[in-house]
Amino acid sequence: MVEMIFISPFLFFLLFSLVPGDAISSNVTLLTLGDLWDTRGMTRTHLFPTKTSTVYPEFAAIPSNQGDGRMHLTRSALDKAIENVAEMNGVLIHSICSYRHLNVTFYTLNTMFGIGRSEVLIDANMTEMEKKMSEMTDRRIKVNFICVGANNDTYSAVWHHSPDFVWHFIVDSGPIREIIEKDRLQMTRGYYADCFQTYRNDNVSRAIIIWRKGFGKKYRIQYGTEVQEMLTDMQRTDLEPVQFASLPRLTQRKPFPRWILWHGDEFTWGNRTIPRDLSKMNHNWEALNSVIEHRMRSYDIPSISIHILRDNKMEYSASYGFADILQNIPVKTTHRYRIASVSKLITAMTIGELLADYEHIDLLTPVFGRNGILSDVCSPCHPFLLHVRIIHLLEHSSGAWPHTSKFEFDRMEQNQTEFLMRVVQKEFPILFPGGRHMYSNIGYILLGRIIEKVSGRSYEEYAMEKVLKPLGVNATIGKEGDPSEEVTYYSHDNANAYTSWSTRRLNSAAGWAMTAEDVTKVFHHLEEHKLRRFRWIITPSAVRWNYGRGVQLGNDGSLYHIGSLAGTEAIGYTWQNVQVAILTNIRGREQNEQTGWMEKLCRSIADGRFTR
Numbered sequence: 001m002v003e004m005i006f007i008s009p010f011l012f013f014l015l016f017s018l019v020p021g022d023a024i025s026s027n028v029t030l031l032t033l034g035d036l037w038d039t040r041g042m043t044r045t046h047l048f049p050t051k052t053s054t055v056y057p058e059f060a061a062i063p064s065n066q067g068d069g070r071m072h073l074t075r076s077a078l079d080k081a082i083e084n085v086a087e088m089n090g091v092l093i094h095s096i097c098s099y100r101h102l103n104v105t106f107y108t109l110n111t112m113f114g115i116g117r118s119e120v121l122i123d124a125n126m127t128e129m130e131k132k133m134s135e136m137t138d139r140r141i142k143v144n145f146i147c148v149g150a151n152n153d154t155y156s157a158v159w160h161h162s163p164d165f166v167w168h169f170i171v172d173s174g175p176i177r178e179i180i181e182k183d184r185l186q187m188t189r190g191y192y193a194d195c196f197q198t199y200r201n202d203n204v205s206r207a208i209i210i211w212r213k214g215f216g217k218k219y220r221i222q223y224g225t226e227v228q229e230m231l232t233d234m235q236r237t238d239l240e241p242v243q244f245a246s247l248p249r250l251t252q253r254k255p256f257p258r259w260i261l262w263h264g265d266e267f268t269w270g271n272r273t274i275p276r277d278l279s280k281m282n283h284n285w286e287a288l289n290s291v292i293e294h295r296m297r298s299y300d301i302p303s304i305s306i307h308i309l310r311d312n313k314m315e316y317s318a319s320y321g322f323a324d325i326l327q328n329i330p331v332k333t334t335h336r337y338r339i340a341s342v343s344k345l346i347t348a349m350t351i352g353e354l355l356a357d358y359e360h361i362d363l364l365t366p367v368f369g370r371n372g373i374l375s376d377v378c379s380p381c382h383p384f385l386l387h388v389r390i391i392h393l394l395e396h397s398s399g400a401w402p403h404t405s406k407f408e409f410d411r412m413e414q415n416q417t418e419f420l421m422r423v424v425q426k427e428f429p430i431l432f433p434g435g436r437h438m439y440s441n442i443g444y445i446l447l448g449r450i451i452e453k454v455s456g457r458s459y460e461e462y463a464m465e466k467v468l469k470p471l472g473v474n475a476t477i478g479k480e481g482d483p484s485e486e487v488t489y490y491s492h493d494n495a496n497a498y499t500s501w502s503t504r505r506l507n508s509a510a511g512w513a514m515t516a517e518d519v520t521k522v523f524h525h526l527e528e529h530k531l532r533r534f535r536w537i538i539t540p541s542a543v544r545w546n547y548g549r550g551v552q553l554g555n556d557g558s559l560y561h562i563g564s565l566a567g568t569e570a571i572g573y574t575w576q577n578v579q580v581a582i583l584t585n586i587r588g589r590e591q592n593e594q595t596g597w598m599e600k601l602c603r604s605i606a607d608g609r610f611t612r
């Protein structure tokens with residue numbers, strides 16, 4: 001029996017290379033073993049067992065320009081086919097699933113084009129699977145597909161050693177309903193389902209899923225019982241079927257449950273029209289429009305918001321693109337954006353208000369130790385820390401916790417108090433305070449705690465009341481979720497805007513979300529008071545000529561701050577009578593990919609290049 005169905009994988013490939021590929025169309029066809037018997041597979045088609053019968057196996061055939069599908073491989077034929085793929089250049093294994101036929105386990109194998117090497121684990125139990133999974137994740141090798149075996153509690157998985165950038169991914173399994181619920185959340189966080197397979201265990205219908213980090217990639221996990229109806233429902237969409245999953249029926253009377261995974265394209269502007277909200281425009285500023293649209297197309301920036309004040313009057317206000325790509329929500333000038341480190345100026349201004357309100361503290365008040373404001377954060381403290389004063393935190397010269405150490409980006413589920421206690425007690429300073437500029441988010445998180453400790457209010461409340469509300473600014477921290485008010489964040493790289501950092505943890509360092517107009521109000525306030533109330537803010541620190549306290553100092557007299565964290569690049573800028581804010585809902589492939597041109601653009605605007 002086993003010998004009879006064995007077919008040399010080599011012969012198999014020869015057979016295939018002679019068959020011309022069909023035109024790819026949006027289609028899923030159910031084919032029986034008999035339909036496929038002669039070729040034992042199809043070119044440019046992926047095959048998935050439908051688990052509808054252990055006597056008459058059936059396969060869902062999905063046209064694929066990625067590669068070929070094969071079926072009815074015994075375990076030894078599968079091993080040979082895997083070896084065969086390993087010897088071919090530019091071909092990887094896409095997926096392996098199994099099914100039972102007449103009490104024997106058989107396998108389907110799909111290939112795909114790609115550079116690198118595939119590694120597989122077949123019919124492993126959960127323990128082995130988890131071990132391998134964490135080993136591969138440590139080696140930064142990405143899992144491509146997981147299928148649950150025909151035999152209960154066995155898994156077959158495929159990994160790709162590939163020179164491509166390793167995109168962030170999440171693997172999960174559980175009852176189908178729970179997985180679908182989690183999927184909605186992951187979708188809003190910029191992940192898409194790239195593998196969705198189902199199985200039944202202990203009479204519970206479960207799914208195993210791999211989400212991959214996308215950039216506004218559209219997809220859908222569609223449930224149904226009749227394939228033809230499912231296809232009809234999707235006819236008007238621009239999605240293509242890529243995968244099929246199914247379950248045996250629970251009782252004779254119930255139909256077979258089936259799922260089709262559909263994918264669309266990743267987001268790109270190409271030469272599509274970029275929507276604009278120019279409602280408040282009062283000049284013909286086509287030159288500036290074209291600069292911004294050019295940047296958006298070159299970097300595939302989903303949206304940009306820009307606001308310009310001249311002589312405290314709105315000169316230009318525009319938002320371009322989509323607040324949310326998947327839902328096609330055009331951005332409005334009233335949308336809030338996270339401003340990342342531009343928040344540091346707000347914290348510095350709030351410290352200014354705090355010192356005015358509470359005369360027993362000043363910029364030289366110690367932070368730690370028995371006489372420090374945050375005496376409870378460490379005890380005993382590292383001896384260097386006893387010399388840290390408020391001003392050191394403001395000018396990034398505490399000598400500890402540089403942002404390059406990334407302590408603030410760990411994934412530990414700790415609230416801010418627990419997080420600070422751990423970092424301050426365990427991560428020792430590098431230098432004596434006041435010695436050198438080492439940009440530190442944690443320094444600014446501590447400033448927020450100082451504000452809370454002294455005022456007895458939350459940082460957000462106190463900053464709103466003392467600084468932002470009087471300016472007519474309505475800002476929030478950690479309220480994202482409503483795409484009609486705040487934009488959705490994207491990121492080209494591995495870092496996820498929603499999971500790689502937390503606006504709540506980084507509240508006083510990088511947490512604020514506000515409109516571009518509101519950012520210009522904050523910078524106008526700075527400009528207005530820079531010679532008196534905020535003189536200390538714009539005074540170069542003792543250790544850095546181009547950084548004051550919460551503000552960057554341009555050599556032409558401009559004052560600005562840039563922000564660049566996963567999901568966001570932003571700038572707030574002032575030069576004499578001109579204030580500019582430029583905000584985006586994406587970070588480039590590298591930190592500060594966008595802020596360079598943003599700063600230059602601010603200078604040109606201040607110079608009057610676009611008004612002449």
Ligand SMILES: *[C@@H]1O[C@H](CO)[C@@H](O)[C@H](O)[C@H]1NC(C)=O
Pocket residue numbers: 025026027028029
């Ligand atoms: C799907 O494929 C089947 C078989 O190849 C074909 O009969 C049918 O017309 C196709 N449907 C669509 C919508 O392309």
Ligand SMILES: *[C@@H]1O[C@H](CO)[C@@H](O)[C@H](O)[C@H]1NC(C)=O
Pocket residue numbers: 103
């Ligand atoms: C299926 O195979 C198992 C052993 O692999 C055997 O115990 C069982 O009797 C077989 N069942 C049938 C229906 O052949």
Ligand SMILES: *[C@@H]1O[C@H](CO)[C@@H](O)[C@H](O)[C@H]1NC(C)=O
Pocket residue numbers: 125126127128
């Ligand atoms: C999984 O497989 C390994 C090796 O085959 C075995 O040692 C282990 O007991 C199995 N674990 C379970 C939970 O079946």
Ligand SMILES: *[C@@H]1O[C@H](CO)[C@@H](O)[C@H](O)[C@H]1NC(C)=O
Pocket residue numbers: 150151152200201202203
């Ligand atoms: C798999 O588990 C189901 C119950 O969850 C059981 O009825 C079935 O016999 C098992 N199959 C195998 C091959 O162990």
Ligand SMILES: *[C@@H]1O[C@H](CO)[C@@H](O)[C@H](O)[C@H]1NC(C)=O
Pocket residue numbers: 203250251
């Ligand atoms: C599994 O669930 C179905 C439907 O809920 C039920 O009819 C059946 O009795 C259950 N089987 C077992 C073994 O629990």
Ligand SMILES: *[C@@H]1O[C@H](CO)[C@@H](O)[C@H](O)[C@H]1NC(C)=O
Pocket residue numbers: 270271272
């Ligand atoms: C640009 O638009 C034209 C039609 O307006 C279209 O034919 C072409 O494919 C588009 N190119 C890109 C890269 O989207």
Ligand SMILES: *[C@@H]1O[C@H](CO)[C@@H](O)[C@H](O)[C@H]1NC(C)=O
Pocket residue numbers: 415416417418
């Ligand atoms: C943070 O966690 C600690 C310990 O679990 C708890 O005592 C404290 O109340 C928490 N703080 C906040 C603000 O939730």
Ligand SMILES: *[C@@H]1O[C@H](CO)[C@@H](O)[C@H](O)[C@H]1NC(C)=O
Pocket residue numbers: 474475485
């Ligand atoms: C500020 O924004 C919040 C959230 O969008 C809104 O509920 C509130 O009404 C706004 N407050 C003012 C004063 O505009």
